[in-house]
Amino acid sequence: MTTSISSLLQALRITPISKSEKKVQQQPTLKVLADQKVALRQISLEAVSHHDDYSDCWVVIYDRVYDVTNFLQHHPGGADVIMDHAGRDATLAFHGTGHSRDAIEQMRDYLIGELPEHERIFRTNNSQVLLSGIPE
Numbered sequence: 001m002t003t004s005i006s007s008l009l010q011a012l013r014i015t016p017i018s019k020s021e022k023k024v025q026q027q028p029t030l031k032v033l034a035d036q037k038v039a040l041r042q043i044s045l046e047a048v049s050h051h052d053d054y055s056d057c058w059v060v061i062y063d064r065v066y067d068v069t070n071f072l073q074h075h076p077g078g079a080d081v082i083m084d085h086a087g088r089d090a091t092l093a094f095h096g097t098g099h100s101r102d103a104i105e106q107m108r109d110y111l112i113g114e115l116p117e118h119e120r121i122f123r124t125n126n127s128q129v130l131l132s133g134i135p136e
């Protein structure tokens with residue numbers, strides 16, 4: 001009986017949500033965002049280095065590339081602190097400042113890609129590093 005109900009549901013393309021899928025849906029948005037499975041565009045450090053101006057500013061934070069051009073003037077820490085790292089890796093400065101969970105959420109809006117594997121600092125999944133030390 002159970003089998004025929006399952007077949008019917010499958011035929012109708014209504015598949016019951018498995019336990020593991022339920023768990024993923026209940027996770028906080030931030031974790032889902034951080035573990036996103038969407039393939040990111042690969043951008044080399046060389047390519048990032050060309051975007052080092054107030055009118056065109058990219059930075060690398062935890063192996064991911066952010067176009068922060070439109071964010072510079074809205075950054076609570078000011079544009080200059082980011083410009084010090086324009087076109088370069090800003091991970092150390094970003095981490096040293098101790099950004100909040102809110103700040104990390106905002107980063108999603110500026111994410112444009114990630115470094116190719118051989119240029120990355122971390123072997124660990126980016127999200128684990130980014131979120132480590134941030135209280136739930």
Ligand code: HEM
Pocket residue numbers: 059066068075076077078081082084085090093094097098099100101102103104106107110
């Ligand atoms: C996409 C990248 C970034 C985002 C979304 C972001 C966002 C924020 C936000 C929301 C704050 C307010 C405090 C908080 O919520 O933590 C902040 C503060 C700050 N940020 Fe960033 N930030 C970014 C990149 C950077 C970088 C690369 C640096 C390093 C140079 C930096 C340095 C600072 C400083 C120094 C403050 C402290 C301001 C203060 O409390 O006076 N940020 N940032």
